[in-house]
Amino acid sequence: MKTILKSLTLAIALILISCGGDKKTDKFGNPVSDGKENVEATKPEVSEFPLAEKGKEIFEGKGTCATCHKLDIKLVGPSIIDIAKIYKEKNANMVTFLKGEGEPIVDPSQYEVMKANFALTKTFSEEELESLEQYMYSQVK
Incomplete structure (x- = not known):
C-alpha cells in the first residue's frame, strides 16, 4: 500500500510540475520565450520627465x-x-x-x-x- 501511495504521490507531483503552464524549454531544459511575456512587467517605470x-x-x-x-x-x-x-x-x-x-x-x-x-x-x-x-x-x- 505504501508503494502505491508513494507512486501515486510521485505521479501527481510530476503531473503538476509538467502542467505548470505553457512554459517552453529547449532540448537542454532552458526556458524559451514565445514572445508573449507579460508586457506590464516589462514596461519602464514612469519617466522622471513625462513631458x-x-x-x-x-x-x-x-x-x-x-x-x-x-x-x-x-x-x-x-x-x-x-x-x-x-x-x-x-x-x-x-x-x-x-x-x-x-x-x-x-x-x-x-x-x-x-x-x-x-x-x-x-x-x-x-x-x-x-x-x-x-x-x-x-x-x-
Missing part, C-alpha cells in the same frame, strides 16, 4: 530650437547637454529664460541671437515651455 517627448517635438519642430542647438556640440548656441547641466548646477529656471524674463547664464555672448527667438517662445503655453525644459533635462545622463 519630454512633447518637448522633443517642439524642440525639433515648432520651436525651431534644433536650428541652433545640438545635443552635444556647440553650433550657433550652446549644446543641449551644456544648457541642461548649467541650469541644473545653478538651480535656475529655464522656463523663465524662455519667456524672456531671465538673465542669460549659459553663454551670454549668444544672448542677442537667442533674444530674437523670444518672439516665438513667448507665444508658447506654460506646458509647452515645461515640455521643452523636461526634454533638455532628459538628455543629461
Whole structure:
C-alpha cells in the first residue's frame, strides 16, 4: 500500500510540475520565450520627465530650437547637454529664460541671437515651455 501511495504521490507531483503552464524549454531544459511575456512587467517605470517627448517635438519642430542647438556640440548656441547641466548646477529656471524674463547664464555672448527667438517662445503655453525644459533635462545622463 505504501508503494502505491508513494507512486501515486510521485505521479501527481510530476503531473503538476509538467502542467505548470505553457512554459517552453529547449532540448537542454532552458526556458524559451514565445514572445508573449507579460508586457506590464516589462514596461519602464514612469519617466522622471513625462513631458519630454512633447518637448522633443517642439524642440525639433515648432520651436525651431534644433536650428541652433545640438545635443552635444556647440553650433550657433550652446549644446543641449551644456544648457541642461548649467541650469541644473545653478538651480535656475529655464522656463523663465524662455519667456524672456531671465538673465542669460549659459553663454551670454549668444544672448542677442537667442533674444530674437523670444518672439516665438513667448507665444508658447506654460506646458509647452515645461515640455521643452523636461526634454533638455532628459538628455543629461
